[in-house]
Amino acid sequence: MVEVIRVHTKLALCAFHCRQGRDGRNKKCDGQCGALHLCRTFLLKSNEACHFGRKGKCMFGHDFFSQHNLHLLRENNLDGLNERELRALFQLPLSRCKTTTPQVCKYYNNDRQKCTNRHCTSLHICSQFILQEQHKNCKKNHSFQDDQVRKTLDLFEIGGKDWRKNEVFEIISRFNGLEQSADGNQEMYSDYSDNESNYSERSSFSNYSGSRQIIRHLDHDRSQSTCDGCKSLKQELDALKLEMTQKVMSLERDFALLKSEVQSLKVNKSAQETSAKKCPISGITFN
Structure with a gap:
């Protein structure tokens, strides 16, 4: 042995x-x-x-x-x-x-938000293909021989003669968080640069814990208006809206107070300057 x-x-x-x-x-x-x-x-x-x-x-x-x-x-x-x-x-x-493994481009896999980064170093490949699942009628790339994919893999020194094909599948899926969740959805990460043009297109919900639920329920059947998930989501959004409104009102009050203090300081400064130019004996103000 x-x-x-x-x-x-x-x-x-x-x-x-x-x-x-x-x-x-x-x-x-x-x-x-x-x-x-x-x-x-x-x-x-x-x-x-x-x-x-x-x-x-x-x-x-x-x-x-x-x-x-x-x-x-x-x-x-x-x-x-x-x-x-x-x-x-x-x-x-x-x-x-994760840092030495290429990421699957989440923008490429989003039908509503295409990748606009010409120099993207994330893989433009179907996430279902990486999971080795069925992908019928899918128009995304399903080949490691695609020019963009080959260039990206070469940048990470992956896919050479010492690599087996199953190793490429395994390592990319493992470090992209593409393991299937209970509801069949996958998590994907973008490349490690914060300076991508795609970042400007993120919604204001990017840091909200329920953002994934929002995206998921936007895609559900419109006829399911009584969806329990949507009801719960609406309650969360209403609470979030109320919280944000209260914060905005608080900021507006703070800004008004600050503006008043600044105006008061300007008046005091002007009075001090006028007093400094006035003769204490004759009372005459000099220019």
Whole structure:
């Protein structure tokens, strides 16, 4: 009997450090994440593969052995490996984490909201195909040979000769949260950049806990006007509307008070300036 030992690491790439903010800079992690602070392209491919790395200006970092990273490598007994060996280790399927795995583009899979990012690095592929489910009459992409998909997989160094097809399916579904829920709906994540053009199209309910219910019930049969889920949802929305109205009224009161205080300060300042220009003996005001 032959035993196969597969080498891998649980050390991950920090998702927060690799997230680009709206100001164009990477977000600052407090260093307590227990994950590497590195450029993803540098980690998975090479220094030359990163456009900014070639110019020495990549904000995500190209140093395996920085103080933060070296501490983590030592904790995981990886400090004896060189850059080439570390890269080979993190490229392995079992060493992958969410940050080193491409995301299925949720905008591409949304019939009402198409992906408008020309440089999208999320997979434009059918989520049901990734789950290996039936997808009859579906017009979305169902092939890893699609140009956009191949380019994205190559960016993440996935799908080469050392990869089996089932490994590609498994890793993408695992790190995209595409496991089936009880009601048959899947969760999907977008790419890790906060600076995508699609983000401007998000609704004001993006942080509301019931947003997924809203989307789900918008699609149900219009004839089901007595749907219990819709009744419950309406109650939640009414409560939310009342709460938001109260907050707006409170803000308007605070703004009125602040405006009154500012006006009072202006009047006092004007009076002080007039008094300073007035002669205390003759009472004459000078210009």
